[in-house]
Amino acid sequence: MTVVVKIGGARAVDPAGALADVAALVDAGEDVVITHGGSTAVDDTLERLGIEPEYVETPSGVVGRFTDEETMEVFEMVLPGLLNTEMVASLQSQGVDAVGLSGVDGKLLHGPRKSAVRVVEGGKRKIRRGDHSGTIKEVNTDLLETLLDAGHTPVVSPPMAGADEDEDGNSIITAVNTDADRTAATLAGDLGARLVLLTDVPGILEDPDDESTLIESVETPGEFDELESAAEGFMGRKVMAIEEALDAGASDAIVADANATEPITSALDGAGTHVTAGAVTEEQS
Numbered sequence: 001m002t003v004v005v006k007i008g009g010a011r012a013v014d015p016a017g018a019l020a021d022v023a024a025l026v027d028a029g030e031d032v033v034i035t036h037g038g039s040t041a042v043d044d045t046l047e048r049l050g051i052e053p054e055y056v057e058t059p060s061g062v063v064g065r066f067t068d069e070e071t072m073e074v075f076e077m078v079l080p081g082l083l084n085t086e087m088v089a090s091l092q093s094q095g096v097d098a099v100g101l102s103g104v105d106g107k108l109l110h111g112p113r114k115s116a117v118r119v120v121e122g123g124k125r126k127i128r129r130g131d132h133s134g135t136i137k138e139v140n141t142d143l144l145e146t147l148l149d150a151g152h153t154p155v156v157s158p159p160m161a162g163a164d165e166d167e168d169g170n171s172i173i174t175a176v177n178t179d180a181d182r183t184a185a186t187l188a189g190d191l192g193a194r195l196v197l198l199t200d201v202p203g204i205l206e207d208p209d210d211e212s213t214l215i216e217s218v219e220t221p222g223e224f225d226e227l228e229s230a231a232e233g234f235m236g237r238k239v240m241a242i243e244e245a246l247d248a249g250a251s252d253a254i255v256a257d258a259n260a261t262e263p264i265t266s267a268l269d270g271a272g273t274h275v276t277a278g279a280v281t282e283e284q285s
Contacts (some may be wrong), residue, residue, distance in 0.1 A: 001251065002031040002148070002193040005264055006184035009037030009083070012200035013258045019087060021264040022153065023094035031148045032264075033187055034098075034155045036087060037180035038079045039065070045074050056119040056128065062236045066117070067177040072132040072159075075177055079157045080104075087155050098153045101143075103136075103160035104175050108144070109183060111137035113162035113176045134162035134176040136183065139190040158183055185241035189248025196267050197238055198258035203273035204239070206230045215273050224279040246280040 005022065007015050015036070022032050042065075043053040051074070054066045067075060080102035091098035103109030116129045147154050160183070162176035181197060188195035204227060206213035218227050224243075231239040235255075242253040256272025257263060266272075 002033060002191050003196060003264070003268070004033045004035065004184050004188040004191065004193045004250075005196045006181060006198060007034065007036045007087075008197070008199040008258055009039045009041060009180070010200045011040040013198070015087065015258070016090070017261065018198055018258055018263050019090050020094065021262050023091060023096050024262070025264060026096050026153055032153055033144060033148070033191070033193070034087065034153065035180055035184040035187065036079075036083060036155070036157055038083045038157070041078050041083055042071070042075055045078050046071060049074065056117070056121070059118055059120055059125055060236075062240060063233050064179065064237065065177065066119075066128060067132045068130050069132060072175070072177060076159060076175055080159070084155055084157045091153060091155070096153050097151055098155050099147055100155045100157075102157055102175070103178065103183065104173070106140050106143045107138070107161045107173070108140045108156065109136045109138075109158075109160035109178065109186070110140070111135045111160065111163065111178075113164045113174060115164075132162075132174075132176045134160050134178050136160055136178055136186045139186055141190050144187070144191065156183065156187065179237060179241070181238050181241040182244060185245035185250070185253075186248065188245045188250040188253070192249045192251065194268065195242070195245045195250045195253040196264055197241065197253070197255045198263055198267070199238070199255060200258060202257045202260075202271075203255045204231055204235060208232055208235075218273065218275040218279045220279055224275065227273075227275070227279075242275050243280050246275065246277045250277070252276050 084100040088098045088100040113134045159175040160178040253275045254267045256267035
């Protein structure tokens with residue numbers, strides 16, 4: 001079964017261990033699709049350019065990036081350019097025939113652009129316009145399966161191909177931001193794969209400040225409700241991604257420590273927070 005691995009872009013995440021583990025899995029005959037974030041690298045580049053990174057909270061309490069035009073330009077430069085290329089080169093150095101792709105390539109990730117988003121500011125709900133983000137509605141799984149069948153390991157990063165209109169009302173495709181966790185979730189769902197979200201903590205914690213409160217297993221809708229209640233800030237987006245992945249056909253989903261020894265193998269063997277498909281009901285999704 002294919003494994004979709006998302007390597008987090010937080011400052012505390014060192015991708016080297018995960019990439020070495022990918023090489024070991026591929027050498028053992030496993031099909032692996034990698035996705036990655038890059039929030040820290042994007043923020044660092046924005047700050048060097050004198051631009052303040054902006055994060056907003058949705059009415060549902062999920063925190064995400066607001067991507068204006070300047071931020072989108074930096075996003076395109078850093079993720080599919082710098083970070084994706086570095087990961088592909090690292091994998092190739094370890095004998096993996098990796099291929100780097102953005103969501104725009106072959107319309108791998110395709111859906112409508114969202115030019116406005118609902119946010120909460122100062123306790124009030126508002127509409128923010130000028131956003132360059134999108135919602136994935138279609139995945140070119142044929143492209144991924146062709147690469148996998150040929151022995152390649154896809155390394156996928158945002159942006160996605162956003163359906164938009166020009167000033168004359170003509171349909172066009174623009175590169176727009178999309179969340180890396182939800183990108184991984186969409187890929188895992190469409191491929192019927194196992195989903196592994198690697199981050200800078202051991203998994204989802206009941207108390208974010210206490211690693212001993214790790215939630216190890218989530219198998220029922222009631223336990224999933226408790227998981228949603230425990231997730232805070234950016235972890236809330238991971239829980240949303242897990243729900244979307246399982247609802248779309250992923251076999252299971254795991255949140256685990258990217259900096260652990262053999263982080264993917266250990267996650268598949270039981271480390272981290274494991275959520276089974278039975279934990280997500282039609283009513284929840």
